[in-house]
Amino acid sequence: MSRRVQRIFAYTILIIVSFLCLFWFYALFINATRSNSELSSGFSLIPGTALVKNWNSMRHCALPVMNSMKNSMVIALSSSLLCSYFSIMTAYGIHAYCFKGRKLFYTIMIGFMMIPRQVTALGFISLVDDMHLMDTFIPLIIPEIASPIVFYYMIKYMESTLPMSLVEAARIDGASEIFVFNKIVLPLMRPAFAVQMIFKFVESWNNYFIPALILHEDNKKTMPIVISLLRSANFANYDNGLIYMVIAFSILPSIIIYLFLSRLIISGITSGGIKG
Amino acid sequence: MKKSKWGILFISPYIIVYLLFTALPIVISLYKSLFVNYWKGLVEVGPFFCGLENYVTLLTDKSIYTYLGNTAIMWILGFVPQLVLSITLAAWFSDHRLGLMGIQFFKTVIYFPNLIIAASFASLFFSFFADCGPVNALLMELGIIDEPFQFFSNTWSTRALVAFMNCTMWFGNTTLLLLAGMLGIDKSLKEAAEVDGASTWQVFTRITLPLIRPILLYVIITSLIGGIQMFDVPQILTKGTGDPNRSTMTVLMYMNKHMFSKNYGVSGALSFILFMVTAVLSIIVFSLNSKTEEGRGVR
Numbered sequence: 001m002s003r004r005v006q007r008i009f010a011y012t013i014l015i016i017v018s019f020l021c022l023f024w025f026y027a028l029f030i031n032a033t034r035s036n037s038e039l040s041s042g043f044s045l046i047p048g049t050a051l052v053k054n055w056n057s058m059r060h061c062a063l064p065v066m067n068s069m070k071n072s073m074v075i076a077l078s079s080s081l082l083c084s085y086f087s088i089m090t091a092y093g094i095h096a097y098c099f100k101g102r103k104l105f106y107t108i109m110i111g112f113m114m115i116p117r118q119v120t121a122l123g124f125i126s127l128v129d130d131m132h133l134m135d136t137f138i139p140l141i142i143p144e145i146a147s148p149i150v151f152y153y154m155i156k157y158m159e160s161t162l163p164m165s166l167v168e169a170a171r172i173d174g175a176s177e178i179f180v181f182n183k184i185v186l187p188l189m190r191p192a193f194a195v196q197m198i199f200k201f202v203e204s205w206n207n208y209f210i211p212a213l214i215l216h217e218d219n220k221k222t223m224p225i226v227i228s229l230l231r232s233a234n235f236a237n238y239d240n241g242l243i244y245m246v247i248a249f250s251i252l253p254s255i256i257i258y259l260f261l262s263r264l265i266i267s268g269i270t271s272g273g274i275k276g
Numbered sequence: 277m278k279k280s281k282w283g284i285l286f287i288s289p290y291i292i293v294y295l296l297f298t299a300l301p302i303v304i305s306l307y308k309s310l311f312v313n314y315w316k317g318l319v320e321v322g323p324f325f326c327g328l329e330n331y332v333t334l335l336t337d338k339s340i341y342t343y344l345g346n347t348a349i350m351w352i353l354g355f356v357p358q359l360v361l362s363i364t365l366a367a368w369f370s371d372h373r374l375g376l377m378g379i380q381f382f383k384t385v386i387y388f389p390n391l392i393i394a395a396s397f398a399s400l401f402f403s404f405f406a407d408c409g410p411v412n413a414l415l416m417e418l419g420i421i422d423e424p425f426q427f428f429s430n431t432w433s434t435r436a437l438v439a440f441m442n443c444t445m446w447f448g449n450t451t452l453l454l455l456a457g458m459l460g461i462d463k464s465l466k467e468a469a470e471v472d473g474a475s476t477w478q479v480f481t482r483i484t485l486p487l488i489r490p491i492l493l494y495v496i497i498t499s500l501i502g503g504i505q506m507f508d509v510p511q512i513l514t515k516g517t518g519d520p521n522r523s524t525m526t527v528l529m530y531m532n533k534h535m536f537s538k539n540y541g542v543s544g545a546l547s548f549i550l551f552m553v554t555a556v557l558s559i560i561v562f563s564l565n566s567k568t569e570e571g572r573g574v575r
Contacts, residue, residue, distance in 0.1 A: 008394045018385045041412035090290040097283025114558035119550035122543045123301030146294035177282040223397040254391040
């Protein structure tokens with residue numbers, strides 16, 4: 001009996017919590033379909049009539065929304081691809097070979113794993129400035145090659161799933177080391193590649209602090225920077241329907257990814273042992 | 277001999293990029309922090325070598341402590357409820373006697389806010405909690421208040437909103453980590469305790485909690501590192517001002533401000549201090565990990 005009461009209590013809490021997780025986004029998408037006058041008349045849970053109008057005003061507004069969407073895509077896709085590929089390559093170099101300094105490298109990487117780029121921002125930005133890479137995507141993409149958390153995940157995954165006998169067999173057959181890596185190791189690592197690519201994509205997509213310091217030209221901006229400009233002075237003459245539309249548009253890619261890949265994402269959080 | 281050469285070749289892109297874009301910026305931050313260098317209008321002052329003067333300026337000025345305090349308060353306000361909620365949910369999900377259904381669904385839902393751009397989430401809350409926004413409209417319709425409550429003019433309501441958003445974004449992640457830890461506990465331990473007549477609460481406090489302590493510590497420290505970096509949400513919510521009355525200005529917002537006004541010396545000092553703090557925390561996480569790995573090895 002008491003277990004039944006406990007179960008009802010648990011379900012109640014879970015439903016409230018789920019509601020609090022989803023309500024904001026439901027309301028956001030509803031508001032994106034309503035016109036400014038509909039919005040000012042009060043709160044509603046029923047879609048309005050201004051979806052097409054808001055979409056069109058977003059495409060023609062003073063902020064470079066469409067272009068930023070494209071920029072965010074380019075940066076997030078290339079940085080997540082490079083990050084996953086090179087993390088596997090590095091993990092393989094440490095896992096499958098013996099050389100001097102191997103242990104030292106591993107210890108330093110794992111020891112400093114959790115240090116975020118934000119805290120070294122000043123040095124990073126002045127370096128980018130000295131290299132004349134301001135207002136380019138390079139400083140947002142290339143540094144992701146060296147991402148200790150992803151490397152750690154990959155090496156843990158390799159330890160549990162990559163049979164070295166397979167690598168040895170290919171070597172005996174005369175395969176070159178590069179061939180072994182690209183044609184044997186990489187396909188075996190596909191699940192880990194996918195999981196980390198999704199996480200890195202989302203992380204890069206959401207990144208605001210560093211890109212805001214690097215990208216100043218209008219045609220280089222990414223989605224989070226555009227979001228931060230929604231309330232700025234030169235956009236003060238605003239239409240609330242348009243604002244909700246831009247916010248909704250900015251989170252749409254994450255929602256689509258999640259709708260299709262939620263199982264993979266959820267298993268990825270815990271399977272590598274640890275994920276920051 | 278030949279083989280080891282390949283290993284070094286495979287890790288070299290990583291090492292080069294790491295040295296260039298992670299290690300070198302730390303050195304640059306340290307170097308710049310030793311010089312007076314800022315812009316006064318269109319005139320650059322410095323750089324002049326000044327030793328540790330920037331650190332003294334930073335640490336003797338009261339404002340850094342205010343911002344540290346703000347960051348700590350908003351972190352605690354968000355993290356304590358997050359931890360309580362996450363432990364509770366993880367305990368329910370892992371309790372077979374309770375037999376909850378739809379766990380996969382709930383896991384999917386609670387992790388969802390973590391994927392949302394923090395900037396967009398903050399912008400959304402800014403619209404919802406505006407003076408003439410939907411939340412105020414709803415509260416007035418329901419007759420709870422007579423006139424709009426100005427959420428962003430009140431210190432504690434602004435801080436509470438920041439904390440609430442951080443909690444919403446991260447509790448799903450924390451729940452899943454703690455759940456993995458709880459599911460990793462040897463079932464026979466719990467069963468033995470139950471046979472001996474232990475209550476659910478006793479099993480939880482005497483067996484589950486002590487055994488997930490390493491993961492609990494991991495969650496706390498990684499969240500602390502996240503807390504130190506708190507930026508996107510308060511920055512967007514307050515348009516970078518940290519208002520009302522700078523009560524939501526975080527350390528990173530302060531650094532951002534110095535960087536925008538090109539005060540390289542002081543922001544270098546702040547950057548290096550933050551690096552040292554997170555490095556220490558990161559090494560603690562590392563030793564925790566290696567300890568649990570050793571533990572597993574023994575078993």
